[in-house]
Amino acid sequence: MGQERIVVIGNGIIGHGVAQVFASAGHPVTMIGRSQASLDQALQKIRASLADFVANGLLSQPQAEAAAKRVALSTRLDDAAGADLVIEAVTEDLALKVDIFADLDRLCAPTTILGSSSGQPASALLAKVKHRQRVIATHFWYPPQLIPLVEICGGPHCAPEILQRTVSLIRGAGKEPVVIEKEVKGFIGNRLQFALLREAWALWADGIASAEAIDAVVKASFGRRVGITGPIESADIGGLATMVSFGNSLIPDLSTASQAPEQVAARLGQGDMPGIYDWSKRDAGALRAQRMAELFRWLKADRAQKS
Numbered sequence: 001m002g003q004e005r006i007v008v009i010g011n012g013i014i015g016h017g018v019a020q021v022f023a024s025a026g027h028p029v030t031m032i033g034r035s036q037a038s039l040d041q042a043l044q045k046i047r048a049s050l051a052d053f054v055a056n057g058l059l060s061q062p063q064a065e066a067a068a069k070r071v072a073l074s075t076r077l078d079d080a081a082g083a084d085l086v087i088e089a090v091t092e093d094l095a096l097k098v099d100i101f102a103d104l105d106r107l108c109a110p111t112t113i114l115g116s117s118s119g120q121p122a123s124a125l126l127a128k129v130k131h132r133q134r135v136i137a138t139h140f141w142y143p144p145q146l147i148p149l150v151e152i153c154g155g156p157h158c159a160p161e162i163l164q165r166t167v168s169l170i171r172g173a174g175k176e177p178v179v180i181e182k183e184v185k186g187f188i189g190n191r192l193q194f195a196l197l198r199e200a201w202a203l204w205a206d207g208i209a210s211a212e213a214i215d216a217v218v219k220a221s222f223g224r225r226v227g228i229t230g231p232i233e234s235a236d237i238g239g240l241a242t243m244v245s246f247g248n249s250l251i252p253d254l255s256t257a258s259q260a261p262e263q264v265a266a267r268l269g270q271g272d273m274p275g276i277y278d279w280s281k282r283d284a285g286a287l288r289a290q291r292m293a294e295l296f297r298w299l300k301a302d303r304a305q306k307s
Contacts, residue, residue, distance in 0.1 A: 008030070022173050043068070088104075089118070097120060116136075121185070153180040
């Protein structure tokens with residue numbers, strides 16, 4: 001697929017990462033934000049991230065410089081006109097998103113793909129849209145430039161050709177698109193993530209184990225496997241009969257709470273970085289840096305496997 005004009009609405013933690021993804025893949029990108037100051041900051045973050053890619057051997061310096069030059073900045077939504085693909089990445093305000101999609105529907109040609117990177121299903125964005133067949137959910141994961149997955153769900157009104165073009169564009173940008181056949185709240189990744197988090201919180205709140213112990217169990221056991229074999233693959237190759245039998249005895253005992261435990265909610269508002277851990281005694285910055293280094297290691301391994 002040749003160069004397509006990409007527009008990203010929003011320049012926060014997802015927006016500037018999405019802009020970097022497409023610019024690095026050779027597409028001209030316009031990043032639209034509310035203020036020039038915020039756009040300038042986002043472009044600085046893109047340049048810093050591209051420098052990390054150079055440091056990790058994933059881009060050459062000339063490639064990084066070329067990618068940064070492909071990113072244009074604008075505070076005018078009208079500059080989305082003429083785009084081949086628009087990705088909305090604004091704050092999680094549904095009313096705002098609905099209005100943005102109404103404006104994009106008016107500004108852009110009927111063939112323009114209108115995608116949303118949020119957790120909202122495509123059907124939630126259509127109240128004021130006439131050309132509903134070109135609206136699609138394109139859920140990038142943070143940080144978009146390092147996490148391969150993009151969850152794609154067209155919803156009940158999306159045209160098959162729009163779905164196919166979106167998958168091709170995102171795969172061509174080096175991401176791993178996964179098509180969700182039927183709209184569901186939170187898509188797949190967040191549902192699985194929060195199912196695990198619900199059980200982890202419940203174990204801690206019920207005094208079963210410390211937060212340190214719970215996290216250690218995940219990191220030192222199945223957490224090492226799931227990046228290679230997902231949960232369904234793992235169950236199959238581990239022996240489905242055994243997993244069904246054990247699951248039938250354990251699943252009824254798992255948490256079915258409809259909200260976070262009171263003990264977790266009580267931690268909100270405590271300190272500069274509220275949490276179950278006491279972050280005044282832990283180095284959150286170092287932990288984030290360690291996680292980023294591991295994400296780069298995975299990305300380099302993915303690239304090596306494909307080459």
